[in-house]
Amino acid sequence: MLTITDLSLQRGGVWLLQAVSLTVQPGQRVAIVGANGAGKSSLFQLLLGQLTPEQGSVALPGGCRIAHMAQEVKASDRSARDFVLDGDLDLRRMEAELADAEARGDDHAQARIHGELDIHEAWSASRRAETLLRGLGFSDYDIGRPVSAFSGGWRIRLNLAQALMRPSDLLLLDEPTNHLDLDACLWLENWLRRYPGTLLFISHDRDFMDRGATHLVHFDQQKLELYTGNYTAFEGQRSERLAQQQAGFERQQARIAEIQRFIDRFKAKATKARQAQSRVKALERMERIAPAHIDSPFSFEFPLSEKVSNPLLSIRNGQAGHGTAPILTGINLTLLPGSRIGLLGPNGAGKSTLMDGLRGEKTLLAGDRTCGEHLAIGYFAQHQLESLDLDASPFLHLQRLSPKASEQSIRNFLGGFDFHGDEALSAIRSFSGGEKARVALAIIAWQRPNLLLLDEPTNHLDLEMRQALTMALQNFEGAIVVVSHDRHLLRNTVDEFWLVNDGRVQEYEGDLEDYERWLADRRKDDTEAPRNNQVTSNGVPAEASAGEGVGESADDRKARKRAEAALRQKLSPYRKRQTGLEKEMDGLQQTLQTLEADLANPALYDADGQARLKELLGKQAEAKSRMEDIEAEWLEVSETVESLEAELAG
Structure with missing residues (x-):
């Protein structure tokens, strides 16, 4: 599938690879x-033809x-759905060709072209795009929003x-879990396990790799x-x-001892026997893997x-939310020294809102928040x-936080976060995201929090x-509340979980x-296996080839093909109308949501707002009436589409 032979690559005068060879077989998940900086992303650029090696070759x-x-x-103003559909280049090409043929x-x-679109399963493309979006945490409302409305993490x-x-034989993913929550990570794992092509992915998430990789390449x-x-x-x-390496072995033993002391404290909680057993397993695992990190x-x-x-x-x-609308109600909790809490819950359920409420931010809309006299929060x-x-x-x-601290003490502290020499004195403007995150964690640790x-x-x-972060949290004597998609960190740092769900x-x-x-159990519409539209040697899709009748004569096959083409041509305008009606319903639904939000304004119900109220109610009634008419037509058209599709499938 992928063969790298005697390859040497450098960037900016620094050698990343020298005389390396590698073979990846079809279907492997690597x-x-x-x-950082070893050349992982540069390898992807090489495969995409964006870089040229100094020597050697890459063959696909x-x-x-x-x-x-x-x-x-x-x-851009393109909707999230259309942006995702743009990934299917063949679909967009055929749609453009069809529009041109219709114009002529x-x-x-x-x-x-209708035949090609049917083979490509274009009729299900929008549904597949929406399934991907929902699996990655987008709401039904988000699906129609423009790309420009999303933050950087959601655009990723x-x-x-x-x-x-995009139908593919080779899929390259660079840190796919970086901006995902735990729910989306789990969904992505399941999707990738069903992906029929070859997968290469860069990751720092050990659980994601454990469950998704069949092989591993180490730079x-x-x-x-x-x-x-x-x-x-x-x-x-x-x-x-x-x-x-004896020095590494001694360090390994010291780490194991630290974990064992943590487990001893953990097992003292009789109500947490199940988590205690999980932590014992983590120790067994750590005993084997610790030497791999001796050069950290x-x-x-x-x-x-x-x-x-x-x-x-x-x-x-307590009640927590945004504006005046509570997302969470009936909040009753206490954090003691030594509390170690992991927050679980679906995307949008309110985990970050709760975190802000714990900090005393405005998201805590009601309730009594009582702080200990010596509470010191690190966030x-x-x-x-x-x-x-x-x-x-x-x-x-750090010096701004502690002007009286000695230069050496600050330098020693930053050294633990791998900021040495000139790097500790460099402006962070040019730092990577990971380096900035290390600075933020160093600032928190420097201030000696107890929560x-x-x-x-x-x-x-x-x-x-x-x-290193996992080890530091294991040895922290204060309280911890953490939201993370990194399951290894959760298993090894928290004693109990809180579920944030349904308010x-x-x-x-x-x-x-x-x-x-x-x-x-609660996830829906995400079980469809990914497609790569594989074809047989004669260019016929594998699924279609497998489904053709054995022993069918050439004349019968031609007659069947003509009949199928006629059916597809008959079906096309109904599908087009169905798609148009669905888009119109989406637009009306957004209009109704906007009107409902406007009608929630208390000022409308004062004497001065009566005219505006009457106007909005009229628009709402008109939109609802139009929605009913479109839904009725959509049902009729959909029944026709289903009937013709059943005839075509038969």
Whole structure:
């Protein structure tokens, strides 16, 4: 499938790869790991023809279709649905050809193109695009919104959906989970397991790799090492190579001892026997993998504040939301020193809203929030990175917090986050997302909090930094509340889970595996397997080829083809009308939602607002009437489409 031979590659005068060879077989799912800057993304650029190697070659089969996940997307007025559909280049090409044939009145060309569209299953394209969007966390309302209405992280999700929409033989994904929540990660894992092509993906999420990879390629010292198995298998194999290093072995034992002390505290909670057993398994795993991290550049902790209140924080009869509309009600919780909470819940259920409420932000609309006298909160969220002073260095950020601290103490502290020498004094404007995240975590740790509120702290962090963060959180003596899609971090740092769902916050008795099953039970319309439109040697789609009758004569086959073409031509205007009606219903639905929001304004019901109220009610009645007429026509057209499709299928 993919053959790399004697390849050497450099960027900016730095050698990334030297004389490497690699073969990836069809159908393999290959995770790509290595230090930041090792060349992982450059390898993808090479496969996409955007880079030229200094020597060697990259070979792919003729006609190999590549889909890749872009890292940026420009603002546009195209809807999320249309943006995702744009990923299917063949579909858009055939639609353009059909429009041209219709404009020319070429009936023969129209019939031929309709046949191609049917083979391509164009009739289900919109539904497949919407399934991808819902799986990645977009609401039904979001599907019709313009790309320009979404933030950067959600646009990355749109890029991912577009890549998944494109029929392909080779799929390249660069950090696909970076901007996903746990629910979307689990959905993506299931989708990729059904993907019929070859998958190469860059990731720092060990659980995602464990469940999605059949092989692993490690960038190490300008070489590519291919391992069979998932990330855990890779760590085990690599640890064997490193086990002879005595210094590393001693460090491994020290880490295991730290984890064991944590487990001893954890097992003392009789009500948490199930989580205790899970943590014991984590220790068994850590004993095997620790040597693979002996060369980690990170070593830090979260020092606890000198004074700690008990309880740290409590909320009684709370309501949380935005504006005047509560998302969560009946919030009753208490955080004690040593509380270690993981928040679970579907996208949009209110996890980040609850985190803001815990911080005392305006999202806490009602209720009593009581803080301990010595409460010191350390808060991390991705949007905080935007508030960093881009012209200041990591050193200056800490010095501003503690002007009397010695230069050496600040430098030593930053060294644990791998900011050494000139880098500690460099303006962070040019830093990567991962480096900025490390600065933000260093600022939190420097202030010695006793309550950590962490909202997706592992985004942009590489594997080694995630490992170091996990260790630091394990040894933190204060309280932790964390939202994360990194299941390894959750398993190894929290004692209990709270479920945020249906407007409530309550203790969740299960573990992450139970939560995944719970999600699967409530998830709908996401079981359709991905397509890659594979064809046989004669150019006929494999599915169509397999379905043709055995022993069918040439004349019978021609007659059947003519009849099918006639049916498709008859079906085409009904499908077109069906699509038009659906778009009109979507538009009316958005109009009705806007009108309902306008009608919720209390000022309309004063004497001065009566005229405007009457106008809005009239528009609402008109829109509802139009919606009823369109729905009735849509039902009639849909019945005709279903009847013709059944006839065509028969």
